[in-house]
Amino acid sequence: MKLSLDGLEVCCVIGDLPEERTRAQRLLVDAVLEVDAAAADTDELSDTVDYAALAAAIRSSLVDAKCRMIERAAKIAAEECLKDGRVFSATVTITKSGAVEGLRSASASMTLRR
Numbered sequence: 038m039k040l041s042l043d044g045l046e047v048c049c050v051i052g053d054l055p056e057e058r059t060r061a062q063r064l065l066v067d068a069v070l071e072v073d074a075a076a077a078d079t080d081e082l083s084d085t086v087d088y089a090a091l092a093a094a095i096r097s098s099l100v101d102a103k104c105r106m107i108e109r110a111a112k113i114a115a116e117e118c119l120k121d122g123r124v125f126s127a128t129v130t131i132t133k134s135g136a137v138e139g140l141r142s143a144s145a146s147m148t149l150r151r
Contacts, residue, residue: 038074038077039069039070039072040070040086041068042066042067042068042088042091044067045065045066045068045095046063046066047066047100048061048064049064049103050103051107052133052136062135063134064133065134066131066132067129068095068129069127069128070086070126072086072124098114099113099114106145107131107132107145110131111129116149119151124151129146129148131144131146
């Protein structure tokens with residue numbers, strides 16, 4: 038079964054330029070998780086990933102990391118997803134808007150599997 042978290046907003050330090058190292062910027066995080074389908078039968082939170090808790094953990098890990106590259110941010114977020122043993126794989130996409138004049142956004146995706 039796939040479980041998706043779409044458009045998680047995270048304000049954190051991200052970027053390599055000196056001016057980017059001193060202020061938080063907005064990232065959007067999308068995560069697609071492959072999980073056991075037990076909750077589809079039991080209807081119990083304990084049988085699936087608590088996506089509210091996962092969203093908070095992803096946000097916290099990215100704020101703490103102060104990444105320079107969105108590629109690194111994608112890896113950190115995917116690793117956070119895999120901390121829950123019920124997650125078999127995680128594909129995380131990090132999108133950063135306004136990084137380059139005239140460019141709507143830049144994004145990086147990372148897939149990790151158990």
